[in-house]
Amino acid sequence: MKIVIAPDSFKGSMSSVEAANSIEKGILRAFPEAETILLPVGDGGEGTLDTLVTATKGYTVPVCVKGPLGDMVKAEYGILGDGETCVIEMAKASGLALVPASQLNPLKATTFGTGELIKKALNDGFKSFILALGGSATNDGGAGMLQALGLKILDESGEEIGVGGAELIRAATIDTAAFDARISECKFLIASDVQNPFIGPEGASHVFGPQKGASPKDVEFLDTCLSNFAAVTERATGVHLHDLPGAGAAGGIGGAFQAFFPSEMRRGIDVVIEYTRLNQLVEGADLVITGEGKVDFQTASGKTPMGVAQAAQFKNIPTIIIAGSVGKGIESLYQHGVVSVHSIINKPMELAEAMEQACELAESTAEQVVRSFFYQKELLVSEVGSN
Structure with a gap:
């Protein structure tokens, strides 16, 4: 048998x-x-990197990056057995597990470290990426990741805003001049089973904010912050994130990928099934x-x-x-x-x-x-x- x-x-x-x-x-x-x-196996959330690397006999690359609250953490990205595909699991750099329950703060938490992981992989020459979304401690719409890759998010006076979800209320314009040009030459497969929009009652802040430490008042404020960032993003890219399915994944980082990266979103388990060859096994x-x-x-x-x-x-x-x-x-x-x-x-x-x-x-x-x-x-x- x-x-x-x-x-x-x-x-x-x-x-x-x-x-x-x-x-x-x-x-x-x-x-x-x-x-x-x-x-x-996994469904695109935590553990996806280990699943794909193990199944394909790949390896991992250790990287020190900024954690959700700005402290340095030990993270890693994976390389599949083909030697060409890079797997980045955002929870490794920006995950809930990296923050003690008493310190959870989606108003300040940032995805900057996830951007640093991508930048390190770009520096190492990789052009094909699988991004596993899930288990994030953040609600910054992926802004921190974008900032780590050179995107400038400016306020009304032309000054760069800080990191964290609360800072997005200050966003007025976006300057893409220094955004890493190598991204346009890459392909990004986004593994996520979340179909929530960017904002609104079913959006990132309302649905996932509370589990990241957001109070009811925080939830409303964070939704307003993401709404402002969505409007600024639309003016810069033409992409209407507000009600876009999947844009609310992992605190809105799904929307950042859809607006600024050459990306495709697929159900996480389908990505895992394909790369682990479950159908054949x-x-x-x-x-x-x-x-x-x-x-x-x-x-x-x-x-x-x-x-x-x-x-x-x-x-x-x-x-x-x-x-x-x-x-x-x-x-x-x-x-x-x-x-x-x-x-x-x-x-x-x-x-x-x-x-x-x-x-x-x-x-x-x-x-x-x-x-x-x-x-x-x-x-x-x-x-x-x-x-």
Whole structure:
């Protein structure tokens, strides 16, 4: 039997690699002879760089850049196995995980470090980029990234504004004269499953601002700041960011890419599936197992388990999802090749305990899942053969 194991990370408890290894242990405990293919994946957010580099046998390049609040942080960019494609995960330079919860401040947080990563890769000669958006601590519309690459955002008096979302209220004009000319010679594939517009009730500030530390008052102010920046950007580029789908991704950096870069936006999981060759690797498999920390109604909107299940369904291969927790609204998943969804929680326990034991719980759940699945499969074959 051949089983493909393609989970996302279980945030806070297991990386996608740890989840895949745990699931494999459970499978081999039940069926030591099984052929397992491990393919840790992601949906374009945190962990995407590691997924793509590992799957393609690439490597990473360490870089010190400015973090979200201006302090220097150790980041990296990845090079795929082709030696030509550069992967930049904005969370490495501008992510939530880099800021203590007590210091989160989207009014001041900047994407400057993400721009520094791009500049370093340009200096190293790369022209083909994959940008993984997600997990950002920022709400600056990508302005910091643009500033790091030479774009000047000026106020009414012609002075450059500072960094951070709050500074965008001062933006009046944009000077592109010093914007890195090499960008126009490159191609940027933006991996993101966020379709939110730049501003408004469904925009970056209202939907994602609170999780980055924005108060209700901050949210309204940040939306006004982004609205002003969108107007200034439109005058400079002709691109109307305000209600553009995907422009609100990662605090509005999705809009910066659409306005100032030769870019294409695609669903994150589709990018990962393409570059990890999942469609080829599932050929001939009897079962695909995927998973993530929480599976609920949002999973069907393009998160990892959904993308993996759709790829497997195209080959008529069933998919089982293993999750840290299972919420409401999972019924739609059954229309896309998912045969069952299982929580790894096997008894009443506190969240902290569950997260600490996640690897063991995933291993145990995987063992029981495959025992049941293949027993039922053999039973069905026997019944058909006896008729």
